[in-house]
Amino acid sequence: MDSYFAFLKARLKENHEKPPGLSDTLTATVAFFVAADGTISRARIVKSSKSAEFDRSVLDAIRRTEPIGKRHDGRSEEVTLEFKMRDEDTG
Numbered sequence: 001m002d003s004y005f006a007f008l009k010a011r012l013k014e015n016h017e018k019p020p021g022l023s024d025t026l027t028a029t030v031a032f033f034v035a036a037d038g039t040i041s042r043a044r045i046v047k048s049s050k051s052a053e054f055d056r057s058v059l060d061a062i063r064r065t066e067p068i069g070k071r072h073d074g075r076s077e078e079v080t081l082e083f084k085m086r087d088e089d090t091g
Contacts, residue, residue, distance in 0.1 A: 001073055008034070008068055009081060016061035018085055019053045026054045026085035030062060035076045038067035046080065058083045 029047035032040055043062040045055045061083070 001071070004068070004071060005079070008065075008079075011065050011068060012061055012081065013083075013087075015064040016083060017057060019057050022051055022054055022085055024086040026051055027082060028055050028058045029080060029082050030058050031078055031080045032062050033076065033078050034071070036071050036074050038069045038071060040065060040067065042078075049085075054085060 026049040027047075028045055028049035030043055031046045032043040034040055040062060043059050045058065048055055049058075
């Protein structure tokens with residue numbers, strides 16, 4: 001399941017259109033439900049960035065993300081993910 005969630009996280013981050021002109025330090029935590037068929041629903045901010053615009057952009061990214069396919073374990077669960085205005089450098 002690690003590869004499934006890694007792919008899902010990558011898709012969500014790709015779909016995140018960061019609003020211009022906001023602080024690089026903004027971070028928001030979102031929770032959403034992933035059904036056994038891969039459908040994403042019930043997204044909500046669980047820890048606000050304190051910027052309504054950034055929080056909205058995070059929820060929009062969730063809405064724009066198409067299901068990535070059925071889960072291999074056949075389970076459904078709530079997932080929590082942190083979005084940052086500036087991603088950490090991996091290099």
